[in-house]
Structures are given as structure tokens and as C-alpha cells.
Amino acid sequence: VVVDGDDIPDVAVPIGPGTTIRGRVEVEGASVNATPVGPLRLVTWRAAFGMLPGGTVEVDVPPDLTFTLAGIHGRQQLRVMELPDGWWVKSITIEGRDALAGYDFPRRGTLDNVVVLVSARPSGVTGRVEGTPDALRGAVVAAIPDDSTDSPEDIDVRTQLRPLHADGSFALRGLRPGRYMIAALAVGAMDARRDQTREEQGEFLRSVGTAIDVSEGRVETATLRLVDVPAP
Known part of the structure; x- marks a missing residue:
């Protein structure tokens, strides 16, 4: 959008509390109990220009690896920060749908059974x-x-x-x-x-x-x- 002093017609700004998601992080290829895992953070990530994306909402993931994240708006990616060295996110599903590359979150409501699968096999x-x-x-x-x-x-x-x-x-x-x-x-x-x-x-x-x-x-x-x- 370019603002040059003139009115811009037909601009729609969605308003709402955003989506709340509930789910868990699962680890493949290692025992979480046997592997020291520090505090993880789940972040919503709106793609920006070039290589400089920006996070918008985040929450700490407790030791039981369950999470609740509120106030998500629009199309976002979910990313896990502070993973142990070499670990990576293998898949993300929301209500059974692939959401690794992004998901269109509604303006309100709750989505349960969000699963973030993390691989502990260094690549x-x-x-x-x-x-x-x-x-x-x-x-x-x-x-x-x-x-x-x-x-x-x-x-x-x-x-x-x-x-x-x-x-x-x-x-x-x-x-x-x-x-x-x-x-x-x-x-x-x-x-x-x-x-x-x-x-x-x-x-x-x-x-x-x-x-x-x-x-x-x-x-x-x-x-x-x-x-x-x-x-x-």
C-alpha cells in the first residue's frame, strides 16, 4: 500500500480476537526424558520480504510439551524456537491438515489437536x-x-x-x-x-x-x- 495523501478506497481491516490453538510437540528419534530439552517457544511467523520474516505471537512450551497460543490472525506459519542443536520441525498438522508452510487462521474460534512433530535426527x-x-x-x-x-x-x-x-x-x-x-x-x-x-x-x-x-x-x-x- 502506498500512502500519498489521497484516500484509499475499499481497504478491509479484519477485526476479531483471533484464533486460539491447543496442541502438543512430539519428538521423533529421541527420548525427551533422556535428552535435556530447554524451554521451547512456539512462534507465529508471518512471511515478510526477502529473508527477513517477522514473528507476531509467541508462547513458552512447558516441559510436558503441550501448548496453548491465543490471538492468531490471518495466514501464519508456526515455528519452534530454542530447539536443541540439530533438531528440526518435520511436520505440523492442524485438525489433520498439513500446516507446515502456513495456515489461514480465522478471526475467532479454537483449534484443538495441533501437532508439531520434531525430528531429533540431525540433518x-x-x-x-x-x-x-x-x-x-x-x-x-x-x-x-x-x-x-x-x-x-x-x-x-x-x-x-x-x-x-x-x-x-x-x-x-x-x-x-x-x-x-x-x-x-x-x-x-x-x-x-x-x-x-x-x-x-x-x-x-x-x-x-x-x-x-x-x-x-x-x-x-x-x-x-x-x-x-x-x-x-
């Missing part, structure tokens, strides 16, 4: 980036699904952006299984593309990234070159 990519200390300072490593035909929400769920460590090492943990294009981006490459659309950023990452297949329960290793290409 991801670790490795190093080649470059001088000055060039590596402030760099990041990005992983984006190789299939550009996926919906924007599916791509958001699977995309990761992580800072590069000072020694050039990186860790992309908790990646969902699939093929990814992974690239190490210098500060200049990131800054030059902040105003690009999500699709343009994705095209760039796929053009400079390294293809890596991620399988459940496996952590791949890779050596990447640092990309510092100015935007056209």
Missing part, C-alpha cells in the same frame, strides 16, 4: 569458507531450496541464513531433507541485494550456490568460496 551442512580474514568478516552462509517452483511459503520454511564464524567455519543445522543451493556471501553481496525481490534474491543464490543434497539423519560437509558480486 544439515557444516564446513568452511575460503577467504582472507578481512573478506570473511561479516559474511553469511545461505541455503535455499534448489527447486524454484516451490511456493514462496515452502521456500521460506526451508531457507536458512547463518553468520560465518571468525575462523571461516559455518553450520547450517536442522535443514529439512532435500536439495539446496548453498552460498557464502560477503557483506557487499548482501548489501547490494537488500532491495531486490524475494525472487531476484533466490535467482542470485541459485546462480552462485553449490548444490548439496541433505538427507534426514546426515550432516554433510562442504568447502565454499566467498561470493562478492555487485548487483547489476
Whole structure:
């Protein structure tokens, strides 16, 4: 919406208390009682532009892994924060429907039997980036699904952006299984593309990234070159 001093007709602003959801987190591949699990947080996540989504509502998940979250409006994703290293969300169902990539929550009402299934089988990519200390300072490593035909929400769920460590090492943990294009981006490459659309950023990452297949329960290793290409 562009506001330039003129009235904007026919703008509908939905008003209501939002949806309340009740459910549980289930862990696959590990015993919760035998594995130290710190406080988890369930967050609603509205997809934004590029790689900068924003959370809107959150709640702490108690030790029994049940939760109640109120005041959810519109189309949102559910995400679990503070998972143990390497754990990842495998599926989310709301009343038996797949809701991993997002769900249209009504303006009011209650949804029970929300199940968030978490895998404790580490999946991801670790490795190093080649470059001088000055060039590596402030760099990041990005992983984006190789299939550009996926919906924007599916791509958001699977995309990761992580800072590069000072020694050039990186860790992309908790990646969902699939093929990814992974690239190490210098500060200049990131800054030059902040105003690009999500699709343009994705095209760039796929053009400079390294293809890596991620399988459940496996952590791949890779050596990447640092990309510092100015935007056209």
C-alpha cells in the first residue's frame, strides 16, 4: 500500500480476537526424558520480504510439551524456537491438515489437536569458507531450496541464513531433507541485494550456490568460496 495523501478506497481491516490453538510437540528419534530439552517457544511467523520474516505471537512450551497460543490472525506459519542443536520441525498438522508452510487462521474460534512433530535426527551442512580474514568478516552462509517452483511459503520454511564464524567455519543445522543451493556471501553481496525481490534474491543464490543434497539423519560437509558480486 502506498500512502500519498489521497484516500484509499475499499481497504478491509479484519477485526476479531483471533484464533486460539491447543496442541502438543512430539519428538521423533529421541527420548525427551533422556535428552535435556530447554524451554521451547512456539512462534507465529508471518512471511515478510526477502529473508527477513517477522514473528507476531509467541508462547513458552512447558516441559510436558503441550501448548496453548491465543490471538492468531490471518495466514501464519508456526515455528519452534530454542530447539536443541540439530533438531528440526518435520511436520505440523492442524485438525489433520498439513500446516507446515502456513495456515489461514480465522478471526475467532479454537483449534484443538495441533501437532508439531520434531525430528531429533540431525540433518544439515557444516564446513568452511575460503577467504582472507578481512573478506570473511561479516559474511553469511545461505541455503535455499534448489527447486524454484516451490511456493514462496515452502521456500521460506526451508531457507536458512547463518553468520560465518571468525575462523571461516559455518553450520547450517536442522535443514529439512532435500536439495539446496548453498552460498557464502560477503557483506557487499548482501548489501547490494537488500532491495531486490524475494525472487531476484533466490535467482542470485541459485546462480552462485553449490548444490548439496541433505538427507534426514546426515550432516554433510562442504568447502565454499566467498561470493562478492555487485548487483547489476
